[in-house]
Amino acid sequence: MRITLVRMNAIFSVARLADLSSLELHRIYKLRVDVFVQEQHCAYAEIDDIDAANTTVHFQACSTTEPSELIGYARMYPTEHGLQLGRLVVSPAHRGTGLAAELMFQALRWAHEQHPESDIMLNAQLPLQEYYEAYGFVPAGEPFDDEGISHLPMALASTKLASIIEQRS
Numbered sequence: 709m710r711i712t713l714v715r716m717n718a719i720f721s722v723a724r725l726a727d728l729s730s731l732e733l734h735r736i737y738k739l740r741v742d743v744f745v746q747e748q749h750c751a752y753a754e755i756d757d758i759d760a761a762n763t764t765v766h767f768q769a770c771s772t773t774e775p776s777e778l779i780g781y782a783r784m785y786p787t788e789h790g791l792q793l794g795r796l797v798v799s800p801a802h803r804g805t806g807l808a809a810e811l812m813f814q815a816l817r818w819a820h821e822q823h824p825e826s827d828i829m830l831n832a833q834l835p836l837q838e839y840y841e842a843y844g845f846v847p848a849g850e851p852f853d854d855e856g857i858s859h860l861p862m863a864l865a866s867t868k869l870a871s872i873i874e875q876r877s
Contacts, residue, residue, distance in 0.1 A: 718769040718779060718807060720814045725760050735778040736766060743797045750855040758785055767815050769798075769807060780811045784819060790827035790863070791819050812843060813876060816864075820873045827866050834858035844868040 714720070725733070741754050758764055769780030782796040793815060798808045819828055832840045834851055840862050849861035 717772050721768050722765050736781055739778050769811050780807050782815050790829050793828055793830040820869050825866055828864040830862050831859040832862050834860055
């Protein structure tokens with residue numbers, strides 16, 4: 709399975725790990741390690757078994773001028789509470805361009821189309837709580853520490869997601 713769409717000077721695609729090339733996988737891990745481990749100074753195992761699960765999908769945003777350049781990424785997988793969105797990351801050179809918002813919308817749109825009854829869950833870094841609230845996410849638990857960074861569980865109800873997708877379409 710691979711779905712591709714061009715928007716905002718980026719090529720967006722969604723695929724399972726088995727459908728990614730070794731170079732795509734390398735670029736994903738490199739971006740995640742560069743940001744989550746090096747930039748945010750979190751010494752933890754960035755690569756996990758969730759990546760390889762057949763139910764996990766990987767959202768990529770690549771540059772239209774240099775299609776081999778990964779400029780944004782997120783992943784989503786099912787849990788007992790709904791779909792878990794995570795590892796949302798944009799390369800430093802492309803922050804502030806609206807790319808994160810478009811990547812978020814593409815992931816939410818995919819979730820709505822493929823799993824319309826599922827709520828979306830995420831663990832937001834505490835300083836980004838308002839960013840996610842702008843998408844309709846609400847706190848769904850107490851703040852917790854993850855590798856020295858405060859996070860807050862948040863949820864987006866499937867009914868709220870449906871109205872967001874309808875408004876944007």
